[in-house]
Amino acid sequence: MDAIKTIDLTKKYKDLTAVDGLNLTVRQGELLSLLGVNGAGKTTTIKMLTGLTRPSSGDAFLNGKSILTDSAAVKAMIAVSPQETAVAPNLTVWENLELMAGVHGSSKDEAKNKVAELSSRFGLGAVASKRAGKLSGGWQRRLSIAMALISDPQILFLDEPTLGLDVLARSDLWDMIRTLKGSMTVILTTHYMEEAEALSDRVAIMKNGRLLLTGTPAQIKRRAGTDKFDEAFVRIVKEAAQ
Amino acid sequence: MRVFAFSKRNDLELLRDPLNLFFGVGFPIVLLLLLTVIQRNIPAALFEIEHLAPGIVVFGLSFMTLFSATLIAKDRGSSFLQRLYTTPLTAGNFILGYLLPILPICIAQSVICFAMAVLLGLHVTIHILTSVLFTLPVALLFVSLGLLCGSIFTDKQVGGICGALLTNLTAWLSGTWFDLGLVGGAFQKIANLLPFVHAVEMERAVLQGDYAGVFPHIWWVIGYAAVVTAIAVFAFLRQMKRQ
Numbered sequence: 001m002d003a004i005k006t007i008d009l010t011k012k013y014k015d016l017t018a019v020d021g022l023n024l025t026v027r028q029g030e031l032l033s034l035l036g037v038n039g040a041g042k043t044t045t046i047k048m049l050t051g052l053t054r055p056s057s058g059d060a061f062l063n064g065k066s067i068l069t070d071s072a073a074v075k076a077m078i079a080v081s082p083q084e085t086a087v088a089p090n091l092t093v094w095e096n097l098e099l100m101a102g103v104h105g106s107s108k109d110e111a112k113n114k115v116a117e118l119s120s121r122f123g124l125g126a127v128a129s130k131r132a133g134k135l136s137g138g139w140q141r142r143l144s145i146a147m148a149l150i151s152d153p154q155i156l157f158l159d160e161p162t163l164g165l166d167v168l169a170r171s172d173l174w175d176m177i178r179t180l181k182g183s184m185t186v187i188l189t190t191h192y193m194e195e196a197e198a199l200s201d202r203v204a205i206m207k208n209g210r211l212l213l214t215g216t217p218a219q220i221k222r223r224a225g226t227d228k229f230d231e232a233f234v235r236i237v238k239e240a241a242q
Numbered sequence: 243m244r245v246f247a248f249s250k251r252n253d254l255e256l257l258r259d260p261l262n263l264f265f266g267v268g269f270p271i272v273l274l275l276l277l278t279v280i281q282r283n284i285p286a287a288l289f290e291i292e293h294l295a296p297g298i299v300v301f302g303l304s305f306m307t308l309f310s311a312t313l314i315a316k317d318r319g320s321s322f323l324q325r326l327y328t329t330p331l332t333a334g335n336f337i338l339g340y341l342l343p344i345l346p347i348c349i350a351q352s353v354i355c356f357a358m359a360v361l362l363g364l365h366v367t368i369h370i371l372t373s374v375l376f377t378l379p380v381a382l383l384f385v386s387l388g389l390l391c392g393s394i395f396t397d398k399q400v401g402g403i404c405g406a407l408l409t410n411l412t413a414w415l416s417g418t419w420f421d422l423g424l425v426g427g428a429f430q431k432i433a434n435l436l437p438f439v440h441a442v443e444m445e446r447a448v449l450q451g452d453y454a455g456v457f458p459h460i461w462w463v464i465g466y467a468a469v470v471t472a473i474a475v476f477a478f479l480r481q482m483k484r485q
Contacts, residue, residue, distance in 0.1 A: 050328045072330065080328045082321035088251055090258040095251070102247020103329045131258075151329075 001064055003028045003155055003185035004049065008058035011044050011209075018044040020209035021058065026202075031177075031186040032214075033196035035233060036206035042189045043083075045206070046157050049187070050080050062155055076104075079153035083160040083189075085140040086147075089133025093124050093143055096132050097150055104151035114150050122146045122176065138169030145176065155185045162195060174198060193230035205233065207240050244331055248339035255313055256347065262309050266351055270302035271358050278362045288421060295359035296445030297418025299352050299377060300438065303384045304412035306351075308404040310344050310388025315397040318481065333482060337475055340392075341385055348381035349374060373448045379460070380441045383467040390474035393481045416442045437466035 004026035011019040019041040026032045034042045047053040049060055051071045059066055065073040087096050094115060101111035119125045122142055127135060132143060141161060148156055161177065162170040170192075177199055180186055190196055196203055197217045204214040213220070213236065217229055224232035256262050274294065281289035288294070317323040326336070352374045360366055391404050413419060416438035422430045433439045440462035447455030 052324060052327055075328060075330050078328060080325055082325050084321040086321035086325040088255060088322060090255045091251060095254065099247055099251045100329075102250075103244050103326065103331050103335075105244055105330065107243065147325075 001028070002026060002061075003030065004060065004062055004187070006045075006049075006058065006060040009045070009048060009055055009060050010057045011041075011048060011053060012056040017209050019048065019055075022206075022209075022211055024204055024211055024214070026185055026187065028185055029182045030201045031181050031188060031199055033188045033190060033200040033203045034206065035190070035193075035196055035203055037237060039208070040206040041209040042206055043159065044209075046080075046159055046187065046189060050078055050157055051075055076151075077154040078157065079148035079151055079155075080157045081141075081145045081148040081159065081161060083163060085137070085144045087132040087140055087143055090131060092129050092131055093135070094119070094128040096143060096147055097124075100147045100150045106150075118146045118150055136169075138165050138172065141165060141169070141173060142176065145173070149180075153184060155187070156180065158186060158188045160189055160191065162190070162192065170195075193233055197229040205236055207237055212236055212240050245335045245338050245342070248326070248331060248335060249343040252313060252339060253343040253347070256309050256344065259309075262305075265305045266302070266309065266347070267354055269305070270298050270351070270355050273301070274298050274355065274358050274362060288419075291359050291362050291364045292449060293446060294418070295356060295364055296373065296449055297416060297442045298359075299355045299373070299445060300380055300416055300441045301409070301412055301418055302351050302355055303348055303377065303380055304409045304438075306344055306348055306381065307384045307388040307391065307408055308400070310340065310385050311391035311395070311400040311404045312397055314340055314389060314392025314478075315395055315400045318392070319397055327482065333479055336482065337389070337478055340389055340478075341382075341471075344385045344388070345378070345381055348377060348385065352377045352381075367451070369449050369451045373445055376444060376448045376456070376460075379463045379467045380445075383437060383441070383463060383470055386467065386471040386474045390470060390477050393474065393477040411436070412438045415439060418442055437462050 002025050004024065006022050006024045009019060009022040010017065022045060034045065036042050044053065048055050049062065049067060051067060051074055059068050062074050063077055067074055088099065091099065097115040097118060098111050101114050106114060119128055124143060124146060127139060132140060135143065145158065145161065158177065162173050165173065174195065188199065200217060202214055202216055203220055205212045215223065220236070221227055221229055221232045224235040226232050226235065277289045277294055278291060356364070356370050356374065387408065388404065391400055395403060415433040415436055422433050422439060440459035444456050444459035444463060
């Protein structure tokens with residue numbers, strides 16, 4: 001079974017078509033990067049897949065569950081790490097993780113065990129008692145991803161996970177994201193081409209709400225006739241304008 | 243468990259904000275002290291402690307609107323609420339999670355105010371306990387107003403509307419600072435159409451053990467609380483759908 005299958009997924013806002021008949025398949029355990037310039041429809045696509053926005057038409061199935069008719073089952077299997085660091089600033093790192101375990105229905109003991117496991121896995125132990133709002137951007141982002149993982153999701157959405165981070169913090173997060181590959185399906189949106197190339201099994205490029213193409217980074221470079229991924233992206237997007 | 247986890251978070255966010263503690267607890271106590279001192283120097287029936295304490299309790303509760311609305315508006319303005327919208331929390335969980343945790347804080351605030359009033363000369367009677375219980379519908383009214391404002395306004399707007407406008411409305415139109423009958427006319431009529439003066443009169447009646455005097459004020463308070471809660475739930479669901 002495919003982890004994600006969208007069928008003519010469309011979102012219209014009055015005169016604007018943000019996503020236009022998207023047909024995309026993501027395999028189980030795959031890390032797929034969704035690329036596109038601003039306004040390409042990446043965020044709207046993520047919003048529809050995570051139940052934040054209802055499609056105008058079409059449907060999407062996450063592990064066989066429809067986002068239209070089975071949103072509760074979909075929400076139980078997904079997790080999102082939003083673009084901004086979505087943490088509760090006055091709660092400690094530990095409490096933020098406990099909160100996410102709690103809202104996913106974990107008992108007190110389960111929550112405690114999960115928090116301890118994730119804290120150690122993500123090296124958050126040293127800052128566990130610090131308030132999340134006092135952490136640096138890199139640590140907040142690390143916590144944000146850990147919060148997403150506390151429910152053991154089958155599908156993880158990472159929206160611009162390294163936006164605004166310095167080189168070292170970004171490299172740390174890349175390592176962390178690599179450890180997730182294979183154990184769950186990951187959908188990543190990013191504006192950093194080197195990030196997409198380094199982390200993705202496959203890449204999907206969108207423009208003006210439409211899917212231009214999907215393929216491995218190597219396939220995309222071959223298709224564009226260049227050995228540089230960022231150049232390939234620019235060529236494909238510009239070609240589509242003609 | 244889900245609602246409990248979310249409620250606990252909201253409680254911690256509120257209680258760890260020093261400004262909330264100052265305005266929620268410190269400010270009403272300062273007012274009680276100040277007005278009691280004034281009353282001792284220039285005796286005025288309105289500022290006698292058994293008359294003043296219920297007014298200060300109701301005024302103190304008006305800050306809960308500000309705290310609740312600020313929390314919700316800030317959550318809406320960040321990605322935090324969006325993250326939670328992708329979890330199995332239901333709309334009902336969100337509404338209860340925002341409303342319920344503030345009610346015990348309201349009760350605690352009322353207890354502290356009455357305890358201070360006792361130190362300032364209020365006679366200890368069972369009616370103090372009943373008065374605390376009767377603050378519940380008043381608390382629900384103010385907390386629901388917070389849910390409503392937090393669902394409609396940004397956190398900056400909330401500061402002006404709930405922090406300045408509502409607290410002043412509560413102060414001026416509740417009969418705590420001056421006898422509304424002295425102003426009379428349209429001012430008194432408007433005040434009587436709003437719940438604040440009724441909340442204070444209800445509390446004063448209960449504190450005096452005059453349970454017949456609770457009526458009709460309690461109907462005004464419960465009526466407003468029910469209507470505001472219903473509108474707040476509608477507004478919250480609407481913004482949730484828009485997100």
